[in-house]
Amino acid sequence: MTGIISTAKDAALYRISGIVEELMKNDNLYREELDHNELMQIFSGLLDEVVEPEEIIALDEDRLTKRITGIMAVELVSGMLDDLTPEQMEMFDAAVEGR
Numbered sequence: 001m002t003g004i005i006s007t008a009k010d011a012a013l014y015r016i017s018g019i020v021e022e023l024m025k026n027d028n029l030y031r032e033e034l035d036h037n038e039l040m041q042i043f044s045g046l047l048d049e050v051v052e053p054e055e056i057i058a059l060d061e062d063r064l065t066k067r068i069t070g071i072m073a074v075e076l077v078s079g080m081l082d083d084l085t086p087e088q089m090e091m092f093d094a095a096v097e098g099r
Contacts, residue, residue, distance in 0.1 A: 008053035008057060009047050009048075012054075012057055013043060013053075016056065017040060020043075021036065
């Protein structure tokens, strides 16, 4: 059974990798701010803990692309937050909380 899971995970990661490459090729911001290998580690972890590889394999291209785009957008925003100074972070937190 482990071989089947590994094979399904490899197939899912292969699909994801192709979409990530295409998104990064077509979007300058993704290309400049995100690292393909780091993204693939994130997706691999998600396949281990959150979603079954078979679900990814079964998704049509558009739905899978939307999911991947959402995850990449979250990574992009979280990376931008890392660059904020403590003062800027406090201002951001206040804005999010509505203070």
